[in-house]
Amino acid sequence: MTTSKVDFSSVGWGSVEWTNLVTLYLRAHESRSRHPILGDHAAGAAVDRIDYDFKRIHRNSLPASNQYLVVLRAKQLDEWCAEFLTAHPDAVVLHLGCGLDGRAFRLAVPPSVRWFDVDQPSVIALRRRLYDETEHYRMIGSSVTDPQWLDQIPTGHPTLIVAEGLLMYLREDEVRALLQRLTDRFDSGEMHFDTLSPRAPLLSKLLTKGIIKWGIGNARELESWNPKLRFVERTSALAGYQEIDNAVVRLIFRLTSALPDYDTINRFTYSASQVGG
Known part of the structure; x- marks a missing residue:
């Protein structure tokens, strides 16, 4: 990580880049709490180096509650990732x-691992x-969704694919094609990703200009899409709500986590040997 101050003042409010700054700020904010759940100190160090109006981000992002939407999901994915590594x-x-996530710096990544952020x-x-x-x-x-970037990734090693807060922004045909390209390219490994309810795209049309494109009731259905995929486990993205200090916020997250298919984290293995198994 570089150490000089970085001017991000050109990042426009409401842009994709701004959304990533908000998420980075929420992880950094949570890392400075009395009892952090994720403890993303790499995010804290990054925010300290960025020249930006984080006071305005603080007012708009409501970190007292929204930080947990980010860190609970990230914590579960970190744990699965650490197990694989x-x-x-x-x-x-x-x-x-x-x-702008720093998972590559947040985890104790073995020095022999090759990591690609895309x-x-x-x-x-x-x-x-x-x-x-x-x-x-x-x-x-x-x-x-551009197949050409995959040419830069080495093959012949167990490959972990993490897609956090991504697939729901792709159309179903794009999700199918991406999964197929990944399992065609790599011999074996795991995929970790979150999914939203099939109702999410409709709600998005009503509330957020249709930015959510895809949802699914049970990600295990992906096994029928791609015979190389095998479902391992799933959990709510808010499953770790018990660790939230604030009793009121903890209750809200407990109730939200009980909603069917609110935001589900899924773990799959994939291998050519699983075809027909």
Whole structure:
């Protein structure tokens, strides 16, 4: 991570880049709480280096409650990721739609792992001002729906694919095509991703100009899409609400987590040997 101050004042409010700044700020804010759940100190260090109107972001993002929407999901994905890397210290990791997330720096990543963060070119341009590439860590500026970026990823290693807060913004045909390209490219590994209810796209048309494109009731259905995929487990993105200190906020998250298919985190394995198994 670079250490100089970085001017982000050109980031426009409401843009994709601004949304990623908000998420980064929420993780940083939570890391400074008395009893942090995620404890993303890499996010805190990044925010400290960014020259931006974070006071306005604080007022608009309501971190007292919204921080948990970010950190609870990230905590579960971190735990699954850590399990995979412990079992496969020679792995390749693809973090799709990475935003400004510092998972590559938050986890104890074995030095033999090769990690690739992938997002839109404008988002990666911001990342490059915050983080340095190394022999084992690279950033790729591309839409995940463009098949060409995959040519940059080495094969022949167990490959972990993490897509946090991404697939719901793609159309179903794009999700199907992406999963097919990934399982065609890599021999074996795991996929970790979250999904929304099939009602989410309709609600998005009414409330958020249709930015949510895809939802699914039970991600296990993906096994019928792609015979190389095998469902392992799923959990609510808010399953760790018990760790929230504030009793009122904890109750709200408890009730929200009970909603059917609110935001579900899914874990799959994939392998050519699973076809027909």
